[in-house]
Amino acid sequence: MARILSILVGLFFTLSLAYTFAVGAYTAATEPEAPTAEHEFHLAPKHVSFASDGPFGKFDRQQLQRGFQVYQQVCSACHSLRHVAFRDLEQLGYNDAEVKAIAAQFTVPKYDTATGEVASNPGMATDYFPPVAYGGQGSPPDLSLIAKARHGGGAYVYSLLTGYQDQPAELLKHFPDSKTPDGLYYNPYFANLNLAMPAPLVDDAVTYSDGTRATLDQEAKDVSAFLIWASEPTMDKRKQTGWPILGFLLFATILGYMSYRNIWANKKH
Template structure:
């Protein structure tokens, strides 16, 4: 009896296995080719090098000033720099007087409280202030931008994969949708095709156009140049102490090499007369 039950159980397993094999084979042979996905049209960031790249990299102050100009004249209308103070601009080569003027003339005022009445009011920014928020809150930001909230740019090169190269590619990468782009990936109302954006369609209109700003140093303000400059500026906003970090790193490395050499020579001196 036990043998019969064991045989039936084994036969059942074989039957289930055979059924699964047949169904799988039929599904494989009749399966349709998968359709295109957004990833098929997505581009990785273009290769670009910045003066600050590498262990010996240093910021190009002239480029940072151009990048700040692009931010001030174009990006600041929608994007904040929450973690940057006006006084930090002296690191870009601006004088204290120039920084004071930039803060005082900033189009967005700083919220404060009237000391006499206790009521909320606003005032012009001063050098010690951080860049004020563009919108009062996220709801206001979405309402002004087709329900898309413009992110703060302070740490953007750290927050996005491929960093500054991604921002450079995104800003300079707007183009018409390719002819073979499927309907489901076509930009809808209020969206713009950009192959460097994750889902191909972005709510931000192309922010840059040739000649949009006038550089004081005479550099031609092409879309590509402005994209590179503002990306370099945002590298600085994300890590303004990068040069100090690199200098400290090299000093520590040299010290460790010296200490290791000294320890090795001491070891040789102490144990030179000892037999192993």
């Protein structure tokens, strides 16, 4: 009797869960989703092209150096780049002396195994970019993998940097409770439309060493290209290696097929 009762109780709970799931699935499928400001006004990344795009794309070293200059002079005050080593900058076209000079501008914490203390010393080429001691609220994201971590990659970064604007009147008309709070900034390319970072770039925020005019659009594109490189410094090498391998595999496939036809040509009935 107890066994029958336990089976009935289990069956009751199973049917209840199945009914609840079916009702929820039906409701989700038939009832329209309530409109939200984020859903209505969030924009997909702008269309922007980079020299590294596509299977044959290659990094533009001059652009990467300009992008690093923007990062160094503007972004590094708040955002770290902890997965990139100073010596990686040689791939941008800097020589050993220049890399050492760049590294020395940063203070890198180092653990002394003898004393157990942490000392701060000038960076060396073998060190990684140190974490940033940010004094404001929140924790700005590390940028070394941002182009991989965000949908749209470099286009997302570019769109965010160039997307700051006033809230549209239409948004406030339909969603009066969505007014950007004090201390936040409206940007339709950010997921919830408002972020704590003020617009970091303006025209002539930096003075490019190669003489390029530092417009906001140019700065945003250059630093986006640099962050694409930072997220995958070996991209050029991967592409250069990949095509010969694909060619070899194609040749081996054709050779194997021809061998198969030759060996089995007289053995089929």
